[in-house]
Amino acid sequence: MSWTGPGDPADVVAGLVATFEQVYDARPDLVGRAPGRVNLMGEHTDYNAGLVLPVALPHSTWAAVRRRDDDLVRVRSLQQDLGWQGTIGSCGPGGPQGWAAYAVGVLWALGPGLGEQGRAVPGLDILIDSTVPVGAGLSSSAALECAVATAVVGALDLDLDLDRRRAVVAAAIRAETEVVGAPTGGMDQTVAMLAEAGTALLLDFDTGTSRPVALGLARNGLRLLVTDTRVAHALVDGGYAQRRADCEEAARQLGVPTLRHATPEQADHLADDRLRRRARHVTTEIRRVELVAEAIEAHDRAALTRLVLASHLSMRDDFEISCPELDAAVDTAVEAGALGARMTGGGFGGSTVALVPEERVEAVARAIDARFVRDGFAAPAHLLAEPSDGAGTAWRP
Template structure:
């Protein structure tokens, strides 16, 4: 038996570093995917092979827990381990992994791999991927990244790649309200969402992501609130530490910007949405301090070339920016960003398609979908 599953990358339109602080986020899926082909084995071995690394990983489910796997295999094997911990009775399997999601670009290549593995593995167990199971897999994938990989993520990415509506964004409320689909209709008004991959590698495990989360937790404790979602800008005067003040100000104001963005989307007011994106970038740059010169350059160049709004997207410390651009200015905007990078002595960025897409899914469930050498029980 063979299963082929796929999961997208994601762009977070707005709502950065708000998931782990009980706040609001607005991600959507993009048309770049991780595809996994899983073939059931006759033993309990797991063999993971990827087109992006020369050597496979092989072991048993018990070998895939926290501290046991490193590198790319930690995301894939860690997801299988988390599925086992959640009570799924997994068979041995051979897995071939391929991906078009840029790695290190802040577009959730890790969550894409986790979700594709989870969706494929549960299908291999004979489970039907309904909405309830999707929600269960969100926590499985988040646990894999947090406990096995060691990245203290808040769950935004896993929600996005597993639950995103086709052609729309997903309004996530980490204070308890259920996710809500938000239509993205800018294409109908000849507006384009451009993704600019700066080429600066974004690494949550190795970067300062954990320190930002710790600072938010310290601000929450100092304010005596259950989460920063419960705080207001007026509360900031009670914080004595200027760093914690800046971090909290970003989170509190970013939650308001998510609400503003949803309102602008509903009104199809692209100018207002652009202003909100700009304000988000300034806050991430100045208050949360997770931007970098290359991201700032991409944002500034896009705005100078006529973008309605632009911001860094993702956790920061590198990765990608997004720009909301009238269709007739897209080519000029991309050329202007490239020229700005050249003047700065930087390699040209990569421009990616920001078309809203669909969530993770099983795309084939027969042995014919699997290439040569991936028959049942193969030890290739």
């Protein structure tokens, strides 16, 4: 059985600082950190101005940075063979490619100034380390963007207050959309910056409001088991963009600004079968987010079981973003004792999340492993999602 641990933060930071000194022949000014996330409910609802209920993971990305006296940007990652270098002016669209676009695109998106002080983003040396699984649908990209931006805010001696956290969210969304070319709805970046330990974050993308929802997992003897199917998940291969386009067309045909303003009954009147199913998923999923938040606060296990299963079936059948590995992990988790399980993230691979009684965690993980062997799938990996804090400064000398 393969478990993906978050790493000891002190050890990660110490190793990153030491490696930074070797790579750049100087100590970093500070280390910023931002978490990955797992979404409990609300897939493909963020860009439809809907509701989502994500949790920040203890698995994080760290960015060690040092200010330079020129406008050169150099970025390396302990998870990548090749780095990138260029000027601040070349960090925008058409410049960096691949993983580096996430890391330095946010420098361009932060703009000429940060906050009322109007401090320009300087040249930087950057070194990245991460324990967020890549391609697992756990928001490794947003964690990278937000870790770098958080480190930059600290390097400029600015407070990471709520307004600046929201500015980082906006910059990270712009970087991913305009530099990377991945259409993001903003959930991942928002929870990376605003999450609170022990809670999920109920986000309303219509009103722009959010509130923490206390999960009380330990008190209720429950754990969040995440299974990475090892099926590569990518947001730039067209599937995500097509679903978004379908939702926009469905809203246009229904005469509403977004599907947040439509009902499942209205969705059922769409003539096109594909658009009808896409809209049905989004409109029912938005309602499920509200009901799951209520069920959590009411400790209603039966409702959680019903809602989580309905969400997965909706993603599998109406939104068509599941795959055999995700379906197998969900079915097996429930058969082995999970209260409920569903795929999580953008889909087309990635991970599942299961709400499991603490005494059944190992048994559920073993059952999923056995099912993957039986079905001829690659071995999955598992992690425990402990609801964690959002981004912040992890180290200063």
